[in-house]
Amino acid sequence: MASIKKRPNGKWRARYRDVEGKEHARHFDKRVDAQRWLDEVTASILTGQYVDPRAGRETFETYAEQWRAAKPHRPGTAKAVKQHLTRYAYPVLGRRHLSAITTSDMQSWATGLTKTHKLAPSTVRTVFNTVAAVFRAAAKDRKIARTPCEDIDLPAVPRKKIVPLSVAQVLALAEQMPARYRALVIFGAGTGLRPGELFGVQVRHINFFKRTLDVEQQVQQTPGQGVRVCELKTASSYRTVPLPQVVIDALAQHLQAFPAEHDGFVFTAPEGGPITYSHFMDNAWRRSVKAAGLPVGTGPHALRHAYASALIAAGESVKAVSERLGHTNAAMTLNVYAHLFPDSEDRTRRAIDAAFQDHADSVRTGTDGVTTPPQVNP
Structure with a gap:
């Protein structure tokens, strides 16, 4: 219920009760302003947009x-x-x-x-x-009517162009890695898994008959909590990845040298158990990157980039690459790898030329098959 009354001091007092029965009031110099305020409050209550002034x-x-x-x-x-x-x-x-x-x-x-x-x-x-x-x-939560974070100008983020590792560089890196991690390099470049996903692969996730890998978990190192097996980054990260023969062969050799139970991790730390990221980087990865002559700062994600670039070079669609990488959508894939997709100018020219081929032939030649040169206005 709302009302407007004139006070002895000449002010107009507008008041109403909210959905919880609490009374709210404001004073105005003009009745029209009081009425406008009540109209706005009433409309917000009716549309479900009401915000208690005291909540903020x-x-x-x-x-x-x-x-x-x-x-x-x-x-x-x-x-x-x-x-x-x-x-x-x-x-x-x-x-x-x-x-x-x-x-x-x-x-x-x-x-x-x-x-x-x-x-x-x-x-x-x-x-x-x-x-x-x-x-x-x-x-x-109706603490405020709207967020103040809309239409904020933020600094532009320079887009860095990914320079993927070549096959030769991947093989050189694998050669320099400790024996227990050589197959990990091939596995990463052949599946595109994130480092945590790579560390989380267990034998039960691999179907050697169908040559597929079910990506279902990851291993993360958290300050104060050590290493733990946890859920994947997003819903789209749960995926089935085809295993190429080069990965199957590397896995077979690895599991022969470093056997694992059905529920065991394929790649483990030297002392057993899941790989600790910091130890892996300090004791294996960085040393091998340097020994292989790779660019300073090359991280495990370089294997994922090598996988993506190979798919793109082979003509896979953005959608297919996105699904293999476990991206949330194709836009995310393009944001990272757009510069690796081949330029479409030549395909555009060929497509239009093919569509107009018959007409172009009739223009270039007469009925007797003699080529007619184009006419140029003086």
């Missing part, structure tokens, strides 16, 4: 901590989210009321990530996305 008084830090505690983040993600909020967001936004933070405030804060904290463009976007997720949740 909660501070950003208080709400963000509740949001963070409720989110089922993986350990690595949880650590990053906490750092984004405590290091970059709370010092500026933490004590402010949710409803008091404007789009201009968010633009100023986002710009400060570059100017004050000197963060790289990609890091700025990652930190901003964390804070934006908090505000989206606040809007869904």
Whole structure:
């Protein structure tokens, strides 16, 4: 129920009760302004967009901590989210009321990530996305009417062109690796698995008869929690990958030298058990990269890039490459590998020429088959 009454001091008092029966009131100099306010509130209640004015008084830090505690983040993600909020967001936004933070405030804060904290463009976007997720949740919880994180200008992220390893480089790397990891290099370049997925492969995931691999888990190293087997990155990461003969042969030799049970890991640490990423990098990968003469900074993802580039060079479609890599969509694949797809200009020319071939022949030749030169206006 809403009403408007004139006060003894000449002000107009507008009041209403929300869906929970709480009374809210405001005073206006003009009756028309009071009526407009009541109309807006009534419309928001009827459309389900109503936000209690007192809900936004909660501070950003208080709400963000509740949001963070409720989110089922993986350990690595949880650590990053906490750092984004405590290091970059709370010092500026933490004590402010949710409803008091404007789009201009968010633009100023986002710009400060570059100017004050000197963060790289990609890091700025990652930190901003964390804070934006908090505000989206606040809007869904009716703490605020809308998120202030819309239409924010963020620094452009320079696109780095992937330079994939050649087959010769992959083989050179495998040759330099310790014996227990040589097949891992071939396996990675022949399946395109992410490093964690590669470490998580168990014998039971391999169907030697059908020559397929079911990607069902990954091994992750988390600070403070050690090495653990966990779910994959996204729903699309769960996939079945065809195994080429070169991978089958490498696996057969590897399992003969390093036998594993049905539920055992194909690739293990020297002391047994799943591979620890940091130890693998320090004691095997970096040394082998240097010995093979590969570019400094070449990481295990280079095997995944080599796989993708081989598929693209063989003419596989974007959709097929995306599915093999376990990407969420083809747009993600193009964002990383667009420069590797062959230029379509020649195909375009051939397609149009083929479509107009009969007409072109009749234009170039007369009825007696004699070629007619093109006419040029003087």
